[in-house]
Amino acid sequence: MSNPYLCPNCKTNRTRFNIMEQVPVSVKLDPGTGNLVHQYSEEESLDPFHLPYNGSSRLVQCAACGVTGEEEMFIKRAQSKPL
Numbered sequence: 001m002s003n004p005y006l007c008p009n010c011k012t013n014r015t016r017f018n019i020m021e022q023v024p025v026s027v028k029l030d031p032g033t034g035n036l037v038h039q040y041s042e043e044e045s046l047d048p049f050h051l052p053y054n055g056s057s058r059l060v061q062c063a064a065c066g067v068t069g070e071e072e073m074f075i076k077r078a079q080s081k082p083l
């Protein structure tokens, strides 16, 4: 299922976008060096103090004016101003 987009900034672009799929990787780092101590696999459960990624799965950039935001912003704007 797809949804129309409309840029909430320039308010004219409905066709040209750059879409960034977010692929979160949960890691544990060494506090002193920043070196990777552990990278969680998808099946593995996170430790009790590690919150899972809760951001949007997809970011969208308007390829006309360059503004970047959550996909929802572009969908909502298109729904409020249908063609």
Ligand SMILES: [Zn+2]
Residues within 6 Å of the ligand: 007, 008, 009, 010, 011, 012, 013, 062, 063, 064, 065, 066, 067
């Ligand atoms: Zn725009």
